Amino acid sequence: MHRIIPPKISQKIMTGVFWASGLLTIAILLVIIGYVLLKGLPVVNLEFILGDPIDSGRSGGIFPFIMSSIYVTLLAVLVATPLGVGAAIYLSEYAGEGKLVKLIRFGSETLASIPSIVFGLFGLAFFVIYLGFGWSVLSGGLTLALMALPTILSASEVSIESINKSYAEGSLALGATKWQTIYRVVIPAALPGISTGVILGMGRAIAEAAAVLYTVGAALMIPTSLMDAARPLPLHLYILATEGLSMDNAWGTAAVLVLMILIITVVTNTLVDRYRKKMMGR
């Protein structure tokens, strides 16, 4: 046998390749976030964050848009989480391996790969027009919920499936019913994984412009009810940039959005970590 590259050399080469791809990924991330913050942070101050927009956002603040983002994202998560987690429990604990299960899983995977603008179009046809919700927080939030649903479902399902079967056996052997076992043992144990899914879904929803473009309107005021029109940050950013209103404020909006997502991720990761440590005693 004649080797072209000796094993020790190929080992070194591959170590280098993996090391480099890891480094490159982090570098790309840092460059993008750094660039956004560098361009955006100069406009960001308390007045920008807490103020109302002036002249369609050419100047002034973005507070209504921050609130819009929070509202539509919260609504999306509140709707998609019980649905997604419920479906995940059904798939992993009750369904077995029938045709219906395959269909649900296929549906969920397809849903995950549909472009967000198509969700927007569907939201316009179904929520805005057919159900008569109009351009509103409700229409936008529900559209975003549809987008977040497959993410939450599949992360929850993986997490529930990965829970050691011996926990459930121990619970059943003590005379617990299946449902008691699920909600007292399986779900608490799967909670870190489920939370990760919810955060991913939330991240998808909060960052979305296309899906809310046709569904939420473009209001400049803080929405005060579910039926009010709104303007989440990504949509505001899109409008500022495409209509050439103010590139500085567009970057500022982007910076605020990135910071919001960073804060949400860090806070929830810390909470999940603390929960996991308490649960596992480490």
Add this chain to the structure above:
Amino acid sequence: MEYRIEVEDLNVYFDELHILKDINLKIPKNAVTSLIGPSGCGKSTFIRTLNRMNDMISTFKMDGTVLLDGEDIYNPKVDVVELRKKVGMVFQKPNPFPKSIFDNVAYGLRVHGINDKDFLAQKVEESLKEAALWDEVKNILDKSAMGLSGGQQQRLCIARTIAVEPEVILMDEPCSALDPISTTKIEDLIHKLKKDFTIIIVTHNMQQATRVSKHTAFFLHGEIVESGLTEKIFIEPEDKRTEDYITGRFG
């Protein structure tokens, strides 16, 4: 002699596989019965038949009768939840829940609807004392059970089981994942518990069977070859196959 469990002509199948064949066995009250035999001989399937844990396997089929205190546990009227309250189980690998030590022991009581704090606290303490674990954990009851050592976890699982006051405790190789010192502790515990509970223990360890049990049944290829007093089985077995197994000629 009084019997807690009487098994008559029990046959168990998983699909076409005939796992247990014409099993007849009587389990005496408040004593320890060992089930020995090589791997795959049906011991675990047998004890899982006694608390109906096999029901969850879709291919499980059985005929024959299993009587607990004279009542057929496979009668359609029997509530499986009530049955498992009476017939507790300790598993091969310690499987505490990823919850606090207190919540682990209180679990069985809580799922049966008991929420009175004082009662729970008292019952948790009693059970942990009975399982010889109280002194080691009394100051860390709110800490996760996952932080305990394997032997402590297994004693916790025993405490969790006795907290619901079963009549029978099934133990499926409870020491096979433990070190010798932890094993000794569990065996001491079994000696103590047999006053109040009927214990059935599956073991691969012959010495353990002679140390802890008054009665022994030898399983081979899904049949009981021989059963009776432990000393008789180990000193003068009637069947050649029993003798071969306990002297280590196979298995």
